[in-house]
Amino acid sequence: MDSIRVVIAGATGRMGQEAVKLVQREENMILAGAVSRSRIGEDVGESVGIGSVGIALTDSLEDALVQSRPDVLVDFTTPEVVYRNTELAIQYGVRPVVGATGLSQGEIHELEAMCWDRGIGGVIAPNFAIGAVLMMNFASRAAKYLPHVEIIEMHHDRKLDAPSGTALKTAELISREREEMKQGQPDEKETLEGARGGYKDGFRVHSVRLPGLVAHQEVLFGGPGQLLTLRHDSMNRESFMPGVKLAAEKVMTLDHLVYGLEKILDE
Template sequence: MSIRVIVAGASGRMGQEVVKMIGQHDHLILTGGVSRSQKGRDIGEALGLAPLGIDFAGSVQEALAKFDADVLVDFTTPQTVKENMELAIQAGVRPVVGTSGLSEQDLKELEELCRERGIGAIVAPNFAIGAVLMMVFAAQAAKYLPHVEIIESHHDRKLDAPSGTAIKTAELITKNRPEMKQGHPEEEEVLDGARGAYYQGFRIHSVRLPGLVAHQEVLFGGSGQLLTIRHDSLNRESFMPGVKLAIEKVMELDHLVYGLEKILDL
């Protein structure tokens, strides 16, 4: 079965990789792309590829009206992702979203909209299969080593902190770990923020530097031992197998799924 795809944020770093990945699979068909800065240009030419005969739309609303599609892949910004998803769902197009920034309330509202329309959606903080395994393994480790901290590192163009991956990891950990404040009870930050963000009794630290892509380690401490579970994405191609899987799986869903682990055989 062929799956027609619109890519929102197609001129961005992740969006470009999605366009290339779609071109490598016969059953995936790129029918449109969204980029405000490249509106009206041929998608292939704008991305340094062979001409595709498809011009960029300037907005998701325009793309949904202009192009036939089954799936909208969204790698845009936290400020626009919810509206993009709402527009897609209302148009009967299934969103596959890697953009972070959706709140718990946002997800509840989008889940209800999916159920009303009877179509699926997948929101994944991280599409790298290895990163998903890292999160699942961390959740298991928390049953036995409840003293934990998360350190996530990304490129300096990332807009949100902590990352969606770190927040998702923390959420999974808390399902297996009762809330427990760690460290010395009289601990004091000499410099504000030195201990990182506080989440359910443990800390999340964010690093932003040029040269990084996406990296996370989860540290578990116990008496006389340290367990480190780490994942590194060294390039954006690492996310594409997960994006492909999500595009395929979302066609089978009639509800919203949050987290790639929900569609893996784990």
């Protein structure tokens, strides 16, 4: 396979910086462009602390797509711009690998249709940590047998959306395997609004935001006389990079968009 030319959007963010380092150290990838809302004109390598790489930061994704002619866009931006970025990439025939969360189901369906029309692959992954993907898979299997469940997700205090994309994806997978059923005491009353978390098909999803956390999730299953706990912890953002590498490679072989890293793990 020829080297994969990659543009990174959100290149100076915490995840984007790790993605820059990943592309620079992989022999089968070439950093073709870097997009950011800050440090415009600065060499992205200097910005992330790996020394000059000859790629200047720009605030225009369209310019980066036109000028560098990449194969793949890796997007770690924010919910308010991720849809437009992904749409723009597809319009230019660039395969999107999206880690930013905040896309609605309607927007995902629209992006799926765009990829089908262009005949190109795309990957949208709420979580690129392979261990987290396995946790979601195990949770969907457990829900068949232990339908009483709650999700607790914990992230750093700079995260913009709640619940996390990983929690929403986990809830979606659980709902496919479990009949909708309202849990707990039927006459339960919250004396503090929100104390029981968000409601999803009869079970609850809780979000914690604290400094010192990175990305963590527990899925708790309860049954008569037993409790099953599934937990995944990302201690640093490097934990997501093997999944990003896998997605950037696999997306070159796809002709459609997939939602969730689990869709490409065993291909």
